[in-house]
Amino acid sequence: MYKADNTQPLTVMGLMSGTSVDGVDACLARLSWQSGKLHHDILATHSVPMPADLRERLLRCMAEKSIQLEEFCRLNVAVGQLFADTAFGLMQAHNISASQIDCIGSHGQTLYHWPPTQPGMLGGTLQIGEPSLIAEKTGVLTIADFRPRDMAAGGQGAPLVCFADQLLFQDDTVGRCVQNIGGIANVTVVPSHAHLKEHDVPLMAFDTGPGNMLMDAAVDHFYQKSYDPDGAIAASGTVNEPLLQHLMAHAYLSQQPPKTTGRELFGLPCFQELLLGFPNIPPADWLATLNRFTAASIVDAYQRFVFPVYPVSEVIVGGGGSLNPVLLNNLRDLFAQHAHAISVKTHADFGIPDQYKEALAFAILAWASLLNRANNLPACTGASHAVVMGKHVR
Incomplete structure (x- = not known):
């Protein structure tokens, strides 16, 4: 178990697919906390385009705001496989083993976001891309589904970066x-x-x-x-x-x-x-x-x-x-x-590749979660207090 005051460098991969639904970006970084500052070195990046048919299915259910349960299950698996393939592709391309990575942080693909519209109201959010598939394929602890923890504390679940x-x-x-x-x-x-x-x-x-x-x-x-x-x-x-x-x-x-x-x-x-x-x-x-x-x-x-x-x-x-x-x-x-x-x-x-900034951000969010450090900012999200976001899949 890592401690919140840990200063040793950790190697963390972030995975991101945003609202453009155009692909999955991966960023592997070495992160450490020294003298009150975060130090980061980007070690590798990798990107996989969103397959056209999968993108069409995702956009359709987002536009219609409804989905059959069977299609939901299939999309969750398909997106999870794409995220897993992206993470594993980075590892293969750069000859990196699971033992060299401390954890992976996955944002997933947002299907629907329902933020609270008034104080005291709870909202909800849905990101898919089964993290168990990422952990299984890579052999690396995967941290995912960050937003709901902030929303449980009354926040908007965003922005997190x-x-x-x-x-x-x-x-x-x-x-x-x-x-x-x-x-x-x-x-x-x-x-x-x-x-x-x-x-x-x-x-x-x-x-x-x-x-x-x-x-x-x-x-x-x-x-x-x-x-x-x-x-x-x-x-x-x-x-x-x-x-x-x-x-x-x-x-x-x-x-x-x-x-x-x-x-x-x-x-x-x-x-x-x-x-x-x-x-x-x-x-x-x-x-x-x-x-x-x-x-x-x-x-x-x-x-x-x-x-x-x-x-x-x-x-x-x-x-x-x-x-x-x-x-x-x-x-x-x-x-x-x-x-x-x-x-x-x-x-x-x-010195940060524009395409991979958000993937780096989710590497940093996962790094903090691994160290049990609060990683939301209540002043930005509206949450009532700071929390540690991210569900851990081993």
């Missing part, structure tokens, strides 16, 4: 926002140590709104592609201002944190409703507008909830959105219009 963001990016003098743009976009505000010494303010993290989700729905509808490579289609279009203003009036954007969202609000049904309301917009203009909306909703969230409380000078963008130059340019343009000087960077600027 803020725990890792604080450990990875907190600086003595520089205030930062760590902005992930996957299917959904979420931010972690990481105040500088100097600011925290002068002001009694908690860490803040919340989902800002859609990331790539609406853009992916549009490019699939109009072009039968899974995403817009390099934002090329968006770059060829023109922003439709009436559509953009309609999107910016979405009630979620003004909702106070802590808050989380997902396909329930910004998935395929949302896009189909928009198509009915705005039937004559050219396809490229849809992509241009939805790209701008993702950036504008992020900047709007900072203006409402972040800048009034925290001095921020750097925004660190990760996730698939960090690979979209049009989206990054939209962010830089909007920050220049509406905020003081903001430097927009990516995780790669800090």
Whole structure:
């Protein structure tokens, strides 16, 4: 049994599949706690694309918000096998044995997320991808199903990566926002140590709104592609201002944190409703507008909830959105219009591969769980107290 004050390096693998449902990412890292700081070295990464038929089945049940019990069981096994294959594939590719890995942290694939909408209410969440299959195939202790423990304490069960963001990016003098743009976009505000010494303010993290989700729905509808490579289609279009203003009036954007969202609000049904309301917009203009909306909703969230409380000078963008130059340019343009000087960077600027940041985060969450250290941040999730998240499968 490891102890919470353990300082010896541990080797942990994180597995992640997000709301884009495009594949499973694995990140193997050596983690240690020294002199009050987390030290990390990324040892290996590996990725496996989501098979098209499995992705279609997952997206269908997410859109319909219902599933037959038999299909649920089959999906749980299929996703679990994919996660197990990804973990084992990393081990094979880098000649790493089970004895060299202390544990694996698996996020699983979210099917449905039902956060509490008022104080005192309990919510629920469902991530599939049977962890027993990962433990069986790899021979490594697997820690999974992190979110329910936070929700049992009254939290939203999200965002969870803020725990890792604080450990990875907190600086003595520089205030930062760590902005992930996957299917959904979420931010972690990481105040500088100097600011925290002068002001009694908690860490803040919340989902800002859609990331790539609406853009992916549009490019699939109009072009039968899974995403817009390099934002090329968006770059060829023109922003439709009436559509953009309609999107910016979405009630979620003004909702106070802590808050989380997902396909329930910004998935395929949302896009189909928009198509009915705005039937004559050219396809490229849809992509241009939805790209701008993702950036504008992020900047709007900072203006409402972040800048009034925290001095921020750097925004660190990760996730698939960090690979979209049009989206990054939209962010830089909007920050220049509406905020003081903001430097927009990516995780790669800090030596972390953008694609594998969330997998690294779940390695860190599993590391803390293994050490019996609390790994939620109640100020971010709304939980009543700190808890140790993650179910252990040996």
